[in-house]
Amino acid sequence: MNRRPTLLAAIALTAVAALSLSACGSDDSSKKKDNDKIAGADTGDEKSPSPSESAADSAQRPKIELPSDVTHIFTPEQSDDTVKNAVLKDNAELIRALDAAIVAQNPRLPALEFYTEGEGAVAAQKWVKAFADAGWTITGKTRYFDRQVTVSSKNTASLSYCADESKAFSKVIKTDEIKKTEVTKNSYVAYGAQVEKNDEGVWELMKISSTRGADRCQP
Template identity: 35%
Template sequence: MARRIAPIAATFAATAALLITACGGGDDSSSTDDIQGADTGSKSPSASASESADSDRPDVSLPKDFKLVFDFDKPSDAKHAAALADAQNYIRALKHGIAKQDPNDPAYQFYSAAQAAQYAKSQIEEYVKGGWTVNGTDRYYDEDTTTLNDGKGVLVTFCRNQAKFYGKEIKTGKILYTEESLNSYQTFRLLMVPPSGSSEVWKTGNIEVMGKAKECQ
């Protein structure tokens, strides 16, 4: 579980400046995601991962017994909408890497940089080490988007309910069911770095995950 960083917007703003100019160098705060928990919801969904599109975007398909739900509304601001859509793509790519059991999967690398790429790799490695894949329904909701002080990066925040998201043992097919509790709820904060050059991709440069998020219940 991630440690709480107090002035999160200020920290992300400083990191954004580094990422935008140098394209690298996140901090060490790679939070460990809960292996077995996460549910989903369904408002009017924002632009889905498959909608925001370069022809070169990687495959982020998921197993049939796993449902990833983003219960988001699409922001009216085009920049915020694009950042939110690629924040979803990053989460989807991370789950795709787990399903593929590949800590070096190109999908999450396409949608992330610096610390966020390290975080995704560490999450996939944990599942590979445990012999687990994803199962059930993973829900993300209560999104918010904020332009950072640099005027370029966007801070994306949302809640997660893991109550109906489970690990599944690859060898046996056994589903590792868990009971809903405060541990089921998390808050995510993603620093989205704007596209550079001819790219249209917003990359996740930094991610913070806070466990036992009462505000998400």
């Protein structure tokens, strides 16, 4: 397998049953604005954060560092909807945490555990372990696009997105050999994820699924 494997493909390498990654929603009420102003207060153009924003900001998110040869592009990067924006941001951090864990060859990287729970955590750990067992890491640029969030309830949401891996590859750690392949339909992957908001306001990955070569992700 020359091209960087998807999460489910990597899990298959370790003979673990594929777990589906789908997104669960958040509550639209979280985007409610604080419109009640205190008389005489100088607020200028600043807006008071919504309850969901305050909760999310209270979480001490880990600092994720990646080598200069591993980069990501997220489109859209954010949303005008408060809840959807929070889901998009934590999804981006999850993806970065997954790649950081692969680079570190550490399935239990604290940053990865911070953004995963339940089946999502098991799937992510198996994915990272598959790279570690193969002696591979990653390199290149991955573009994540058509990122769509569907809010289901106060603490659940579903997220779908595409990945352009035409410039992302696996790399053999011992030799630094980059497993480059030509760009084909399989360079594009469709993902679906279920996420849930924990008590700290973090949208954790609960389940995920992937389809390499999906028609909806083709350029």
